[in-house]
Amino acid sequence: MARLPLAAALALVLAGCANTPAAPMAAGGVTATTAARQAAAASALDLAAPRSFEAARRGLVAKPTGQVRDETGRVVWDYDGFAFVQGEAPATVNPSLWRQAKLNNEAGLFKVTEGVWQLRGFDLANVTLIQGRTGWIVVDPLTTRETAAAALAFARQHLGDRPVSAVVYTHSHVDHFGGVLGVLTAEDAAARKVPVVAPVGFMDEATSENLLVGTAMSRRAGYMYGALLPRRADGAVDTGLGKAVAAGRVGILPPTVVVDQPHQAMTLDGVKFVFHNAPGTEAPAEMTFTLPDLRAFGAAELVSQTLHNLYTLRGAKVRDSLAWAKYIDEALGYAGDSDVMFLQHGWPVWGHDDVIAFLKTQRDTYRYLHDQTVRMINAGLTGPEIAEAMVLPKSLETVWSSRGYYGTVRHNTRAIYQHYMGWFDANPANLDPLPPVDAAKKYVALAGGADAAVAAAQKAFDAGDYRWAAELLKHVVLTDATNTGARELQAKAFEQLGYVAESAPWRNFYLSGAKELREGPPPPALARGVPVDLLRQIPIDTFLDAMSARLNGPRADGVDLRVDLRFSDLGQTHGLWIENAVLHHRPKPVEGRADATLTLTHDLFLRLATGRATAGELVASKDARIDGNPLALAKLFGLLDKTPGNFPIVTR
Missing domain, CATH: 1.25.40.880 (Alkyl sulfatase, dimerisation domain)
Structure with missing residues (x-):
């Protein structure tokens, strides 16, 4: 996601509302003004240009049908959910977006080049399979366990039943790692010593990005991905980057091999890789890779078949457009000999000259937005004024991959303004x-x-x-x-x-x-917390930071409270105390005498702190013991706000 630092899209999974049945919208008709604007949009571009469709269909082995369901029978993914996206654009959809939606609808198993296949349309992102000497090297195993398992099973049905011999995470967004337990269990990974490769900083970013403000991101992600909209011509038709985000179980396997050099070569199951770190571009921890023997470039999400987000509307830290452009320029050097470039969203680019041209236009789009925004900042324009004035040059505007199907020129220029100047426009009013x-x-x-x-x-x-x-x-x-x-x-x-x-x-x-x-x-x-499989991987200090941010400061004013948390299975003690209406914590017992000491397992604490376990279960559990004043514990947890995650956005 593509996307939540848990990926462009964990927030939606956290909300648990993808594929949720939606009540019919009382939609209005298209006005004459809107019809005229749709006609103008259609005439401005050559929507019938066939090359993109040829590329999106190239190498098709087989197309999936039906649905993916979880163990309870709930639909996690519907291959035919967007079957209505065909033919001419309806009056209720921008014709250019409709074209992108049709391209993203090209789902199936595709052969990219000798030894490389992709499964597209099984989730928001693509999963790439690279044939090793003994098995499949799986690159980016989607968002959920269910969709990843379905994708791998579909590939095995058509390509042969080979084991997973390595896993590669290209970056720290959940749609690129959350389904790993659907292709490789923790037990199998440990028993066979299967390498799990990720860029430096991956684990930190993958488990903590949305922990502090995940509730708000989840709610907003429901808007961004149209999670509650009906899938039809007056509702959800696409996300710009892919069809939708799957709603299943999210997990993670910690990396066993960390790429911590700018350029790092290694061999996985007999296949030569050269990994290239590109941190702070589309994700805080991200890498691309080249396959020298196959003359192929795995671009991850450094480039996409759309203008990407410098600021994602669900809420996130602003991305650095200048650094992003420079990393793409660097890729021209190490990937310039490639005959094919495959992406983790959308379809590949074939041909040396086309790969170079694609990289250059993506580089120059981000660089143009950066440089021209900075120029206008120095001329005294504010973020909204720059957004209204910014237009890409024709040489970029007419390139499909620079069109704003996901990110837009308008909100990306505001992001660049924010990156440099912050929220204040200098007007005293x-x-x-x-x-x-x-x-x-x-x-x-x-x-x-x-x-x-x-x-x-x-x-x-x-x-x-x-x-x-x-x-x-x-x-x-x-x-x-x-x-x-x-x-x-x-x-x-x-x-x-x-x-x-x-x-x-x-x-x-x-x-x-x-x-x-x-x-x-x-x-x-519809509002759910962070999946437990991910919470278990979050450092306790990081989790306690998020817990501290739930303290209701006004109600905690004047409270003096000290509690020790002893994790019996980890051999760790963390001291918590309230001072000046702030919940502090340190990885050692509190100074002085604790009002209460809670001894419990890490898993029980996570369930208790996230509301999955009740106080009654705590008291009854054989995995917990309370020493001191139990009312002190009740007071502490009673001061922590519980946010339902369904706050109003437009109605307040």
Whole structure:
């Protein structure tokens, strides 16, 4: 994900809402303005250009059908879920995005080159299989155990039943490692000493990226990936990077081989690899690799069949566009002799000249956005002004892989502004602005009341100015979330903006906002915590940092509390104490006398701290013992906020 530092997409898996049945949307029709914009978009590009489709279908061995289900029978993945994406673009989808959606719909097992196959359309990302001397080298085993197992089983059905002889994680996003237990069990990996290769920093990033703010990222990821939208022409059609994120069990196997050099050669099951670290590009820990004997380049997510995100809309740290461009430029040197380049999203690029051209246009797209944003920053423009003014040169704008199907020119330029300048635009009026709801009330009053503001928004809507209509109605809805007329009109404005969006995440955000306006937020049951298989790999200090961030500071004001946690199975003691309404912790007993000491196993603590185990289970468990005052423990855990993860976004 492609994506959560757990991958462009762990947040969606954490929400547990991919493939969740969605109530039908009360969708509005396409306005004349929207129809005209769709026609203009269709005429601006050669949508019938066949080369991309030829590449997306090249090497097809077999196509999957049916569904992947988990052990309870729940659908984890539906191969035919987007079967409606065919033919000409419907009026409710940007024609350029529809083209990308059709390309991402080309699912199956594909031969890339001699000894290399890919399974595409089994999850958000691709899994790459490289034939070793004794078995399969699996590159990026998808998001979930179920989809990874289905992909490998499908490959074995057509290519032969070979064991997994090595696993390679190209980077730290969950759609590239979360399904590893579906292709290789921990017991089998240990017994056969199967190498698991990853870039330096992988484990830290893979297990901790979304731990602190994972709840918020999960909620927003549901918007970004259209998790609750129906799969149809007025709902979810694509993510821009792939079809969707699978909703199954997420796990991890810790790496046994770490690539910690800029360029590092090694042989895996008889196949020569040269790994190339590219940290801080699409992921904090990322690497590409070349296969010299096969004249092939595995580009990971350094480049994609779309403009990528410098800032991902689900929420994340901003990525460094200058460093990203420089790493692609470096790849031109070490991958320049390759005859094929395969990606971990989308379809490969064949031919030496085409590989070079692809790398150059991706490099120059990120570099152009960087340099021109910086130029305009120094001319005094703010982030929104730069986003409105930025246009790629024709030589880049007309290249399919530079189109904004996932990232966009507009939000990427804002990200570059944020990277260098932060949130403040230097206008003193924006130094201490009113919070959104307070400001909204004053704006609505200034407009002459809600009825006048809604009337003005209706006039803007009728004129096709949906951005302004949405802006006006934002204030009305924030002022009074029960104003059904304002909510419905804003939903209609969001729909029109979503229909014309070339970016799938933008479309999904708009249509998800419309759905919330009409139906309210999703039920709390859809919000889940970090999978236990991942939590077990998170260092206790890191987990306690996240636990400290759940402390309700106002309620903890004046509290003096000291607790020791003894992990009987790890031989570790961590001291926790509250001081100045801050929950501190150290990997040693607290100073002075602890109010209580809780001795328990690591697994029981994780279940207790994440709400998977109750206080009653703790007291009854043979794996736990409480010494001292048990009320001190109850007080500590009672001061930790429990967030359901279904907070409203547009209705507040």
